[in-house]
Every structure is written in structure tokens, then in C-alpha cells.
Amino acid sequence: MVRMGELAATAGGGVLCTIGLGSCVGVALVDDDRGVAALAHVVLPDSTPHRRRGGAVETPGKFADTALPLLVERAVGEGAGRRQLRAVLVGGASMFALRRGGDAQEVGERNVSAVRDALRRLAVPVAAEDVGGGSGRTVRVQADGTVRVKVAGGGETVLRAPGAGRVRATSRPTSPSILRSAA
């Protein structure tokens, strides 16, 4: 179980799971050949406003910019090949639209684009994703690279099978700005 703001990695027969992702983004990193998977539960896009004096981030797993480098490190620590890592993104739905300091964009949307930016900086390609929309999701990641997604009241679907470079997402992002940043 990977809870809000946490991250974990597994090798061999392990399964990583995050239940009920809303605006948070579950980021899975997989290396099929070596049977290593890692999963982060990212809550917010940017750690900058939340740094303590001295620049330290108390909870790096919570923010996209600090969680992703740590996640790559964990996956490699479990034996994954740095260049064999593929990412799978799940979540970033638009849920409660609370006003947040005049920032019009939704938390979910900002999380997704911050995760994509962080992955680009780390040169990790995105193999599959199921992001945006307005529903919560549960994600299960196996060490062999299988990623399954479930929505409330629905069955589980395979978002990514082992070896697959890109499997079509089961639901399309509804927000035009998400579509734009995906292009």
C-alpha cells in the first residue's frame, strides 16, 4: 500500500497498490526485464512553496518535483536499469474545485503536468496513462510491469501489459489543457 505522499519499490513477485487516487497522481516506474516496479502517490505539483528555511523538503514523496527523482533512485536501488524504466501515470482527476490563491487550474491537472515535466527531466518515457476525468481510481502495479486500474463501482482493467510500450488509455482526458500538454 502506497499512501498519500509515500513511495515504494518492489522486485520479484511484489504488488504495489494505491487505493482511491483523486486529484493525486500515481506514478509507476517499471522495468519489465528485471522485474522491478516502483510507485509514488504524488499529492501536489511543486515543493517550492513548502520548503523549510534552509531549503529542505520534509516530505519529498508529496510533491512531483521531489518525488520523481527519489522514485527513480528507489527503482534503480531494487535493481532496475536506469534506461529501461518506463512510466505509467494514473489519476489527476478533477474533484473538488476549491479556490487556491487565484490559481484557476485544477490541482489534478497541475499534478499531471508537473509529473510529466519531472519525467522529461529524468528522461523516463511514459508508456501508458489514464489521467484526468472526474473519477477516483485505484492502481495496482506488479513487478512484471502489469498496471491495472479500477474506478468506483467498476471492474479492474489492464492499463499496461508487460512489454507494452503504449497501451491506449481507457478514458480520455476531458480537459483541453491536458490534451494540449500531452501533445
Place this chain on the structure above:
Amino acid sequence: MSVPAYTPLQRDALAELANIGCGQACTALGALLGRVVDLSVPTVQALDLADAVEALGPAEDVVTAVVLPTAGDMEAAVLLVFDQSDVARLGALLGVDPADHEMAVSAMSEIGNILGANYLEALMAVAGIAAEPGPPMGLTDMRAALVSSALASSTAALEAAILIDTRLSVEGEECSIAFVLLAGTDDIERLLQSVGLGTEA
């Protein structure tokens, strides 16, 4: 972690503030439902975000959540979580057709609005803070998805959430509504100071 360790006395004070708010809410909710309503707040906890999500119940269960934000001097929000059985029961008291889920969610938003607004108003009045409750937002989804999203979208509750367990009874029918105050530790400190229980005092 930076979850503040409130003393039993401070937690009692937060519970008492919640009780004052609930007292006001009872009358309004009773009028809406046309029944005798009783509310009590037995426990208050300050929890880390991940622990708060867990403490509210099974993560994947489908529930209806209502969020009521505040605008003004204090950026806070109240989150109320209703089990589907309570949605059906409370909806029935308001004359909602059980098959009409959209109406039921709207009814829960109204109940959440009354409870949340009265609670927030009582807190603000005691602490002398000028803030007004905004419009309620209700959604039905997986519990963890709703709770974590409410926590993530509240600027204030980045480190910890104040969990207030609330029992609502409507003429003998017991409903248990989870009630969460999403407020920053600084604002909680202001509330506690206003009743003479500040940490630095």
C-alpha cells in the same frame, strides 16, 4: 512529521468549539428535516494526511463527501463524509426518491452546508476571525479519492488535518458523520489562543 501534538485540554477545547457550532446547527437542521436532531462531538484528533485518510474508513468504499470552503481572514474548509446508507436515510427524511442519486447528493450538500457553516461560524466568532463559508460542493466516489482530493486542494491542510468524529441522531435514528476541519496549524493555534489555550502561552 509535523503533526502538532495537542494536549488533551486543547483537544477538548476544539471538541467544545465543535459542540458549540453543532448546537447552532441542530436547530437549523431540525427545522429542515422537521425532526428532533441531536448532535454530539465525542472525539477530536490531529492527524497526518495519510493517517487522516485511513482513519475515515475503508478507502475504496463509495461515499458522498461535501466540502465547504471559507473565504476571508482564515483559509479553511470543512469536509463531511456520509456513508451511502446514511445518504439514503437522510435523503428519505428530506423526501428524496432513493433512486434519484443526484437529488440525494444535493440534499447531503444542503445538510453539509448547514452543519459546516454553523460550525465554521461558531469557530470564527469565538476566535474573532472574519471569514465566511462559501458554497458547498458534493461528490460521490471512492472514499480515499474524495478525502485525499479535499486535503490536497486545501492550501491550509498540508501537514495535518483535524478530525472531528460527529454523531448525528435524528429522532432515534443514528447516523455517523465524519467531520474534518481542514485548517492550517497556524489558524488552529489562533483558535486555541482565543480560548486561552495557545501552545506558546
